[in-house]
Amino acid sequence: MAVTALPRDLDAVVGAPMSYWRTVAWRLGRDPATLVAAAVLALIALSALLAPWLAPYDPSAGSIRLRLAPVGAPAHVLGTDEQGRDMLTRLLWGGRMTLVAGLTPVLVAFVVGTALGVLAGYIGGLTNTLVMRTMDIFYAFPAVLLAIAISGALGPGLPNTLISLSIVFVPRVVRVAESATVQVKSLEYIAAARASGAGVRAIVRHHLLANVLGPILVFASTQVSLSIILAAGLSFLGLGVTPPAAEWGLMLNTLRQSIYVNALVPALPGLAIFITSMAFNLLSDGLRDAMEIRA
């Protein structure tokens, strides 16, 4: 093999090959809609995180005299609620609850679902049947109904909301993970890895996971907006976060009757839910497009 002198920094000549994830990041960075959605989400997340320092008032301290002040009222930019509590403060604090209640179940589902799905898909046989049919039992119920049923049985409170929503999302992720695994498992490079003497663990770690995590991640990201809406919905129904804590769904519920007095203030938490879940939807769309890289 004639290896003649080549320029030392070949990558500078022929263009550096980019790894998959770097290519994805590069493509995301060139998608304006996704960038805007990401910026909006970053803003929401940051304001929720910094609520204790950003909020001008105590979220549970109200004043009867100042009930239902309109948007733009002096000292209360976004008005006050039915107990005279500052809306801006409660929206900031409520964002923490809603984001935690929306993101945690999807995160749990991503980890647990991927583990179960890859296991079922790779081992196949009886294990697959057991795991997948169990998941089907949960999958048979509509998401909202299942969440309400489990939360109703467990009782209200944030931890129970997280548990019930996780149960809703795990089977969905398992399904996607299992089908992706079964598809990749049959490809020849897995057989080649087996032929080279690699054990199950090495194959799953180096060959399987890298190729199934992408589609699972995209799917999980589409579920975040749904999870946020479900979490807010449970609170709205009194099955989630309990008063006096601030949470967007709960705020929507308690402000419900005030809609005839002052239409704009009760709409604010709904608007917050809408913007957040919309931004998550746009972000996951962008992620899906950026990850669809075919040679």
Added chain:
Amino acid sequence: MSTTPVLQVRELRKHFALRGGVLQRTHAWVRAVDGVSFDVYPRETLGIVGESGCGKSTLARLILRLIEPDAGTVRFDGEDVRGASADRMKRLRRDMQLVFQDPYASLNPRLTIEDAVAFSVLVHGTARGEARERARALLGRVGLDPRLYGRRYPHELSGGQRQRVNIARALVLDPKLLVLDEPVSALDKSVQAQVLNLLADLKAERALTYVFISHDLNVIEYVSDRVLVMYLGEVVETGTADALAQAPKHPYTQALFASAPSLDPEHRLERPPLSGDPPNPINPPSGCRFRTRCAFAMPRCATSAPALRAVGAAHDVACYLYEADAVMEAPAR
């Protein structure tokens, strides 16, 4: 030719169950490989040829124990592959490697080609740096400068280049036996020639033994010392490449050679020697499996299957046409 075979396959059988219904009950069997026996001697190339669906790829995977056979034995260097423990199997895998047909599906899209080749070495407990080094050396040997290509991803390479990566991956463990499952079928003719020449060079250099599977008779004739002709999971004829090319005995082999496109205008084909698709291996014909497409089929072909019998030096055929001679000779004794 050496006397002790590197690879000894005896009565190898694999039937795949077709399951259906709620209870996943078996309702039929696909007889992919049905009682195949052969030997492969050191430093030779055994070509295995047959139509698609005749069980060639299944056979390749059975030899390497990527799928478990139902019956029969595979011996590599005298060692029983089927009965090998997990530890022994891992050792054995270093000595017998497989090159796959599809240059696209056989490389992990998320690994650079250097890592793809190095992975095989890493699996056997070699340090990362040394594995890289060996991978780079071998990539260079198969004609892919590691400095140019080492950090490329498979989708950046052409089909021929990917197949070179596959060959490097198979060779990086220094195997004795290479099973090549249609290694050039997915490539252009000109690239095919390059890859075949590379394989020939590597074989001479490393004292390799090849089992070369293909449906392309021209390729098989070019690379093989001996040839095995398969039809519906069975061996119908085996002999040296020259013997088969000059005097094919089995009607199926004759038809195969007659249908291979010839570059000689004198050998123009007047009519297709073989018509129709091969029968379904789920319910193969009784007796001789080729009889449904055979021009010389006799009544006894439907009742019992002919066994392989010698018709010349190292030339065996499974056909009653040649048994007739034996019968006629018998009374003269």
